[in-house]
Amino acid sequence: MIDELARAEAAVASCADAAAWALSERDLIAALDATHRLQQRLAAVQLAVVRELDGRGTAVAQGASSMAVWLRDRLRLDVSATRRLVGLAASVDVAPPAVREALAGGVVSVEQARVIADTAATVSASAGPEVADKAVGVLVEWAGQFDPTLLRRMGSRILDHVAPDLADAAAAAALAAEAARAARDRHVTISEQTGGRLRLSGTLDAEAAALLRAAIDPLSAPAGPDDARCAGQRRHDALADVCRLALRTGELPENGGDPAQVVVTTDYDGLTRQLGTGTLDVGLRLTPDTVRRLACDAAVLPAVLGGAGQALDVGRQRRLITGPLRRALVLRAGGCAFPGCDRPPRWCAAHHIRHWVDGGPTSLDNAVLLCGHHHRHVHRTDWVVRLGDDGHPEFVPPAWLDPGQRPRRNHYHRRT
DSSP states (O other): OHHHHHHHHHHHHHHHTSOGGGSOHHHHHHHHHHHHHHHHHHHHHHHHHHHHHHHHTHHHHTTOSSHHHHHHHHHTOOHHHHHHHHHHHHHHHHSOHHHHHHHHTTSSOHHHHHHHHHHHHHHHHHHOHHHHHHHHHHHHHHTTTOOHHHHHHHHTTTHHHHOGGGHHHHHHHHHHHHHHHHHHHOEEEEEEOGGGOEEEEEEOOHHHHHHHHHHHTTTSSOOSTTOOOOHHHHHHHHHHHHHHHHHHTSOSSTTOSSOOEEOOEEOHHHHHTTOOOEEOTTSOEEOHHHHHHHHTTSEEOOEEEOTTSOEEEEOOOBOOSOHHHHHHHHHHHSSOOSTTOOOOGGGEEEEESSOGGGTOOSSGGGEEEEEHHHHHHHHHSOOEEEEOTTSOEEEEOOTTTOTTOOOBOOOSSOOO
């Protein structure tokens, strides 16, 4: 096998050096089809090798905690990818031979092979191996026309074609098997990146997926004509808003029921000149603008250090804009006060019109409700927030947006 793979690698290397631009469109399409078939055939070989290594216990013998972890270090792949690789190798190994043959022949893709193997396992458990073999034959034929998602959907009713008398009972079994797979495959991976950022990836089961969509879909719509965020950025901000709402409920386990606490450490000169950055307890630094925004709706514990690092003053924590004061804000605004925004009060934070570090009081006359997006928007841009003569918030746009800088109000929410 090693010699054949070496020759194949050499052949692929020579193709990589060829000039694709010199090929006709017909030849380019033929090359695309050929590379796809070759990719699937190589995948079949790789899956067989992975399954054999897994069966021999190579990973544990070499000190790894699992085959997926060993593959991650060996192939330098993400661990979620190696888990899928190990799982697929196991599925194909126990599937009817026709599945491996179709993959080795380049007739089906790796993901199609997974669908066919999963479906064959379900059919075999409910109707026996002979019916499963028939199902595999039909699904391999359908794989020439349908992508993996549609193939799985059609496979859920495969017995209607190969064993109609067993279809209803098998459908119930298939549903149970799918639920079991969803429970097995559910996971969320959180990977730390530079600057305190996190990368999220994972697979949700049907229930969790429905809950997530129900929670973030209403918050993922554009917040108004000024909303320049892309769809991915809106979903990001919606998820953050959901987390803020969960923190405000007070029903999370210990350490989870309050808004974030921010400790701002700075020297005295930086504090008085309002130029100091913030430092989180994990060592990450925040910009002055970010500190100001977070402090609007957080428990604030100021700490001032001397030049040698000694604590000169540690203020007492105080809760900002809560209880009756927040309820008064809700009654006054009915939701996010920014013009054109329809976000309800539960998605809003309380913003100090005159910031607390500038001596702004915690009072109804110095506060306004803003949703997460418009809270960030106000802190980052030149919009001016103030109360009108009638005591309701109004927003003065920057001169580049409106040279006349005419105040704007939110007319969406019902006033009380």
